[in-house]
Amino acid sequence: MTTTPYGRETLALHAGQSPDPTHGSRAAPIHFTTSYVFPDADRAAELFNLERPGHVYSRISNPTNAVLEERVAALEDGVGAVACASGQAALHLAIATLMGAGGHIVASRSLYGGSHNLLGYTLPRFGIATTFVDPRDPDAWRAAVRPETRLFFGESLGNPGLDVLDIPSVSAIAHEHRVPLLVDATLVSPCLQRPLELGADLVMHSATKFLGGHGVAVGGVVVDGGRFDWEASGLFPTLTEPYDGFHGMDFAEESPVTAFLLRTRREGLRDFGACLSPMNAFQLLQGLETLPLRMRAHVDNARAVVAHLDGHAVVERVSYPGLESHPDHDLAARLLPFGCGSILSFELKGGRPAGRAFIEALKLFSHLANVGDAKSLVIHPASTTHFRMSAADLAASGIGEGTVRLSVGLESAGDLIADLDRGLHAVAKLLKE
Amino acid sequence: MDLDVLGQRTRLYTGGRAFDRRLPAVVLVHGAGHDHSVWNHQARHLAHHGFGVLAPDLPGHGASAGQPLASIEALADWLAAVLDAVGVERATLAGHSMGSLIALEAAARHPARAAALALIGSAAPMPVAPVLQEAAETDRPKAHGMINQWSYTPASHLGASPAPGLWLPGANARLMGHQHAGVLATDLAACNAYQHGQQAAAEIRCPTLLIYGERDQMTPARAARPLREAFTAVPGGTRVVTLPATGHALMAEAPDGVTDALRGFLAAR
Numbered sequence: 001m002t003t004t005p006y007g008r009e010t011l012a013l014h015a016g017q018s019p020d021p022t023h024g025s026r027a028a029p030i031h032f033t034t035s036y037v038f039p040d041a042d043r044a045a046e047l048f049n050l051e052r053p054g055h056v057y058s059r060i061s062n063p064t065n066a067v068l069e070e071r072v073a074a075l076e077d078g079v080g081a082v083a084c085a086s087g088q089a090a091l092h093l094a095i096a097t098l099m100g101a102g103g104h105i106v107a108s109r110s111l112y113g114g115s116h117n118l119l120g121y122t123l124p125r126f127g128i129a130t131t132f133v134d135p136r137d138p139d140a141w142r143a144a145v146r147p148e149t150r151l152f153f154g155e156s157l158g159n160p161g162l163d164v165l166d167i168p169s170v171s172a173i174a175h176e177h178r179v180p181l182l183v184d185a186t187l188v189s190p191c192l193q194r195p196l197e198l199g200a201d202l203v204m205h206s207a208t209k210f211l212g213g214h215g216v217a218v219g220g221v222v223v224d225g226g227r228f229d230w231e232a233s234g235l236f237p238t239l240t241e242p243y244d245g246f247h248g249m250d251f252a253e254e255s256p257v258t259a260f261l262l263r264t265r266r267e268g269l270r271d272f273g274a275c276l277s278p279m280n281a282f283q284l285l286q287g288l289e290t291l292p293l294r295m296r297a298h299v300d301n302a303r304a305v306v307a308h309l310d311g312h313a314v315v316e317r318v319s320y321p322g323l324e325s326h327p328d329h330d331l332a333a334r335l336l337p338f339g340c341g342s343i344l345s346f347e348l349k350g351g352r353p354a355g356r357a358f359i360e361a362l363k364l365f366s367h368l369a370n371v372g373d374a375k376s377l378v379i380h381p382a383s384t385t386h387f388r389m390s391a392a393d394l395a396a397s398g399i400g401e402g403t404v405r406l407s408v409g410l411e412s413a414g415d416l417i418a419d420l421d422r423g424l425h426a427v428a429k430l431l432k433e
Numbered sequence: 434m435d436l437d438v439l440g441q442r443t444r445l446y447t448g449g450r451a452f453d454r455r456l457p458a459v460v461l462v463h464g465a466g467h468d469h470s471v472w473n474h475q476a477r478h479l480a481h482h483g484f485g486v487l488a489p490d491l492p493g494h495g496a497s498a499g500q501p502l503a504s505i506e507a508l509a510d511w512l513a514a515v516l517d518a519v520g521v522e523r524a525t526l527a528g529h530s531m532g533s534l535i536a537l538e539a540a541a542r543h544p545a546r547a548a549a550l551a552l553i554g555s556a557a558p559m560p561v562a563p564v565l566q567e568a569a570e571t572d573r574p575k576a577h578g579m580i581n582q583w584s585y586t587p588a589s590h591l592g593a594s595p596a597p598g599l600w601l602p603g604a605n606a607r608l609m610g611h612q613h614a615g616v617l618a619t620d621l622a623a624c625n626a627y628q629h630g631q632q633a634a635a636e637i638r639c640p641t642l643l644i645y646g647e648r649d650q651m652t653p654a655r656a657a658r659p660l661r662e663a664f665t666a667v668p669g670g671t672r673v674v675t676l677p678a679t680g681h682a683l684m685a686e687a688p689d690g691v692t693d694a695l696r697g698f699l700a701a702r
Contacts, residue, residue: 002578226607
């Protein structure tokens with residue numbers, strides 16, 4: 001990365017923050033304030049009118065949040081970022097900035113369930129339609145484009161099969177149609193992949209996961225790569241025509257490389273209000289400081305776990321892009337050279353009863369619906385998140401009755417393997433009965 | 434707004450308020466590989482405080498059509514053509530870096546058009562390191578990295594942008610990347626070739642402001658001194674403002690400092 005002379009470990013610790021000039025505080029202070037005193041009436045008007053940079057009200061910007069935004073933007077090599085209340089808020093904010101009723105999205109069908117709900121069920125109620133496509137099929141992306149398409153969307157690593165999104169190819173198709181590609185990079189973090197360098201235009205994270213890493217704070221962030229030419233596209237009047245709701249601003253004329261962020265903050269945060277608490281921003285910053293170290297350790301532990309599970313007597317198959325058996329193994333080697341993260345799934349012999357027996361035998365892995373915590377997590381979709389679904393419906397979603405998903409944490413690898421062995425022994429016992 | 438200047442579409446950013454030629458006009462000229470958006474804060478401020486602001490995208494830059502012009506002298510004449518196009522006789526000419534040379538040369542060649550002059554991050558001569566010129570011609574991302582390295586103070590390399598949520602090194606690299614191939618190389622060659630700066634300064638008789646960044650590595654104080662001392666005919670001498678802890682990217686690193694210096698200078702007139 002030539003943008004800055006600093007490496008990612010340095011940026012993770014320092015980007016976006018100077019020591020507090022008033023008190024010399026080394027850590028980023030928590031600016032727990034809703035609002036900011038204007039020195040005089042003139043200055044107030046100038047701040048509102050963007051004649052001067054600064055903070056007006058914490059729904060729109062906050063100094064602690066700004067450190068987080070700048071740090072994530074630096075790590076992703078973007079031009080800036082907007083922090084939000086959650087990853088879902090970040091996704092909604094990006095979409096709502098780019099389109100209104102009548103808009104259309106082409107999205108990978110391998111998405112986090114929450115994103116699938118937003119695109120498939122909720123946004124249609126507001127007139128925004130989505131066509132879901134097989135992310136591995138370039139023709140499907142191309143065929144799904146309509147005149148009203150305004151966005152391509154996929155995940156770096158898809159859910160639940162950990163499909164690797166071919167960002168260079170999908171972004172090229174998006175650009176053929178003059179629309180941007182937004183990538184949800186939650187499962188990889190900027191330490192394993194920088195989607196903007198691969199051709200994506202926008203990146204979002206559920207910062208709740210690896211960016212924070214501690215599992216104590218919900219938050220989200222959307223990063224703008226600044227490369228998409230909104231004026232040349234001609235498809236985005238929200239960015240290229242005067243907006244009566246904010247000083248008649250034509251955002252792309254105002255700033256060609258930060259137009260998206262301008263509208264996201266000045267309209268999206270202002271009106272939808274899904275802002276991040278500065279306390280959460282502070283907690284997420286504490287996590288970010290160790291992100292490069294943690295991601296290396298996550299990947300090392302995941303590889304150890306995969307090696308143990310792959311070929312085990314009660315395991316049908318393991319799905320992890322780092323394995324040669326994974327259909328995207330070659331693509332992963334190209335796009336995820338530092339590792340494929342620490343989320344993996346595997347299929348137990350014995351179906352739903354085996355899944356239940358496995359989960360109940362574990363002592364170290366926490367049974368819950370989250371990923372990306374420093375602590376190892378496990379879930380058996382067929383008995384929890386997807387328990388109402390038939391075997392056929394599960395199969396259509398790429399989930400087997402014995403599928404178990406792991407989020408491998410930072411514990412000692414030997415302890416994790418010993419814990420998994422408890423579950424595997426329970427399954428073996430069940431299969432014998 | 435977009436306007437025809439010498440037969441080519443030209444983007445003129447007016448600071449969020451329609452240009453009114455009855456107001457005192459201020460022209461803000463961007464530097465090498467940039468466009469009008471480097472002036473967002475200053476342009477908005479002046480446009481909302483009684484000035485008619487014109488921040489053009491130079492030919493071939495940003496949203497302006499055409500090819501980049503190869504010499505500071507040609508760009509200075511083009512700037513006069515911008516004033517003709519909007520029907521303005523005299524304006525304060527302000528420029529940053531390469532833009533400061535264009536403003537200086539325009540004020541010398543067309544003294545009747547310059548009500549005042551403001552040079553930001555300026556030096557003349559303005560030699561360009563051969564390694565940067567070569568990178569601009571053969572490896573643009575490398576050139577953008579060098580410019581980032583030399584444009585910001587060490588503190589700014591780690592950010593803490595005055596504008597919430599912006600990552601300044603990324604935004605600057607992307608703004609340069611937004612320009613067509615060849616634009617930066619042409620601009621840098623024009624800066625390097627321009628040798629008329631001190632002579633032009635000696636001819637300037639309008640009020641003149643010089644704004645420097647205390648930590649500027651691109652046009653450091655030592656290199657800027659010959660130009661500063663060449664303004665021998667300015668009545669009352671030049672006004673000099675040095676912004677503390679600021680590098681060459683003055684409008685990004687110290688937006689309020691630049692705005693206040695410009696506004697104070699214009700108000701004093």
